[in-house]
Amino acid sequence: MPVNLGYRILAAKYIRQQAKQLAGQLDGVCAAKDIEFVHRARVATRRLRAALEMFDDCFARKHVKRWRKAIRRTTSSLGGARDRDVQLDFLCETLAALNAKECVPGIAALLVHWEHDRQRMQPHVVAAVERLREQGTLEAMARRSKRILRMAASLADDPWTPETIERAGCHIRARMDELLEHQSSLKNQYDREEHHAMRIALKRLRYTLEISRPLYAAQLDEPIKICRKLQTLLGDIHDCDVWLENLDNFARAERDHIIASFGRTGRFRQIRPGIEYLQENRRLRRREAFDELVAFWAELSDRGFWAELAAVVGNPTARPDDDAIRKCD
Template structure:
């Protein structure tokens, strides 16, 4: 049973002062992200799907901040590798949650189709429960608390200054001025990846429900390319949110809103791509939980059809994205 302290906690706005240096801002951003991670840990350990999601959001924000400042200061490799491993653990569990509670339910299965989907949902829920159990044990391990404590100390005490080759350089400028080139870099990376999608070759919605033959290596490559755009969009959006309190309000809000809308579309497509892989895993043991081969084929075909339609709907938003200008101070 979840208690009040186990309820999911969303990210708090990062509040920067205009007299802060870029280094001050970095410290405050990192500690803000870590508070969100810590605040959701108890709920995640108690198998709260939403707490797990918010803990993962906090970790994504933290890793985005580390990437944003990587050319100025770098978290020690051991801690960075620990955060990457934690992200994989949280992500694997979240993937089963989404399949069980969202993706399969979104196939609008009724009548005879419901009989195809129900065994898959039951199997996905079982895998989700097993994954939550393993994750809970990992979060209770001392090594997990040690990792977060070390990263908190790194930000709190500005441990990057202890490095023998540390040079303050750009970190000494005002946060507003220092944010501009960081945001511009994030936008250039996003624009480059969006242009690389080659949307003029996007397939038409031609994969009928029940037919998984269209799920091939080409589609997997396209899904990976869309995922890279999605990650770049998240990092650009997080960067703008981190510095929102010292940037032009209206321009920043429009920029964040544009990226959020794109993220939603790309997120739906990513959920479908992940579902293809998870459904393939469920299909490795036919007969278990009442799953038959035709159940898998039906769901994967449905996912392929949804993906083809989603890719077509993505073309205009991506064209607008290429023209989107980064926030300037």
């Protein structure tokens, strides 16, 4: 069935906007002088991936397949670098505020090790950016989106038809259903795999809400804000899980290296207090974030938030947000 023009316009405006956002970060990503360039670039790739999934029938299938592959590769290349940047930033802040001198050697050793690790990642990050540029993926997205928007310029009628709104609503409801399938994991603070899956489902819902926002006036503003808070809490939980795994691996590797080099574990005792300090810090933060998440989720459930959202996106006569539409232009 052909896609109505209103839905294609929504796709073109959002994809053009995110392609432009990603392109604007690439020089900074390669320069590696400010970690925020990598952060913004990775977010843009994730938003593009969400949009290409939602609008996969708004462009030729062969183009969408090629674009998704290119953007997925870029996201993967940026992911490890961004995670390491955040960890290094946390270690620097921790050292600056630390009063326990016995913990300094271990944290400093980890900092030096991960700084070298991040430096080794950078050539791969640059190569990923160069590959994306050589493929012309972002230019192709912008060019084909512009063709759709040219058609929209000649329209006298409002392009946001009930069919456009209904299609977006179907995507939102599907993403919400995916998220709610994981809510039982909040009964078990140790169900790490399900918490991770819930985080991914929530991220997909949030991006879909943001994409669809021009169709629903201000009705999606609060849901987007709520999803952002939930995503932050689930992200903190996931980050702590990654920290604990990384710290275990680092401690094991350092201990084995010291034994292989010196025949005993004596030097490992110098760095162990710092590693144990970080492990306890991350365990505590995980418990705090999980408790806050459970309480906030219960609050949302008690007020019927998910039913409210389902009612909003189930209404194909929602009023478009003119301000949001202009921001996409």
